[in-house]
Amino acid sequence: MSNPFAAVAITKHGVEMVRNLGASFPGTDVYYMSKFERGDEQEGGIQLFEGSVKLILPDLFRQYNGIILFISLGAVVRMIAPILVDKKVDPAVVVIDDRGEHVISVLSGHLGGANELTRHVAAVLGARAVITTASDVQGTIPVDMFGRELGWVVDSFDKATPVSAAVVNEEPVALIQETGEQNWWRYDKPVPAHIKVYPSVAEASREPFNAALVVSDRLLEPEEEERFLSNGVLYRPKSLVLGIGCNRGTALEELEAGVLDTLQELRLSVKSVRNLATIDLKKDEEGLLALCAKYGWELVTYTPSELNTVQLPNPSDTVFKYTGAYGVSEPAALLSSGAKHWLLEKKKSGNMTLSVARVSYD
Structure with a gap:
């Protein structure tokens, strides 16, 4: 049916x-x-x-x-x-x-x-x-659904039941949000007093809590996982945009390896990638389309004139000669994310160029 x-x-x-x-x-x-x-x-x-x-x-x-x-x-x-x-x-x-x-x-x-x-x-x-359901009746955070309507995904679900119990039983809970949408609270009342919100794991580390809700696009360090996920749940907001330029015919396998290796180097989660961004000349690039299909990403494209509205520290005359734009991956990442700066300005690897930016939620 x-x-x-x-x-x-x-x-x-x-x-x-x-x-x-x-x-x-x-x-x-x-x-x-x-x-x-x-x-x-x-x-x-x-x-x-x-x-x-x-x-x-x-x-x-x-x-x-x-x-x-x-x-x-x-x-x-x-x-x-x-x-x-x-x-x-x-x-x-x-x-x-x-x-x-x-x-x-x-x-x-x-x-x-x-x-x-x-x-x-x-x-x-x-x-x-x-x-x-206790969280619905009490009007508090539903741990297993937190941020779902915003596109967040749960990256560690093992402790969802004890963390949910801590939330509904009004035990001390640390909610660490390093990135992602800010409008996650859906009730017409303040966040319950037992849930303390922190902007980073560093600040939360100094405070006592029984359970944690961590919203981040970072790969946590082992000591952070031990501290916050021993009784915590990790959420991945869709907060990263990958700007990509590539030669015509670049294979999916090369593109994927370049993306995964770079994100690992930056200690960023692939689960937090929102979309790819590139020049409109690449809107039919088979490797890019296959990569997006595999991971469920949207491919966002821009015209050369749109890309050229972004001032680049290292404009390329060679890229301009072939595309009409002074850069592809760098300006595409900033335009799509709304960010002012890159997490990674540009990395050339084989047949592809990759830039990474974090979505602006201001």
């Missing part, structure tokens, strides 16, 4: 509600028992099934991101228990009572998006959203 959600009903009242939900909640495939067939199901894309809903749940788990069940909570718990795998891969599961009064987030509230799905479905049905 191409839609992300499946909505399933097994009672007369549930069928009425699931049909309405399917018509008013985009991206939803509707399922109900064939004994409630009305004759318009094929036209409406509704799926009918025979026997117990338990028989189709394994397939629904594999096919959909979220499953909405008009079935009692207890029955749902028993049916899904044997097919659960892990919260990182299980779909969101939401349960609705037979009168449509309560929409309950049951499974994968954060990572699977069940809490968000619960709120949306409740709004459509005019029902009450029931969410029991």
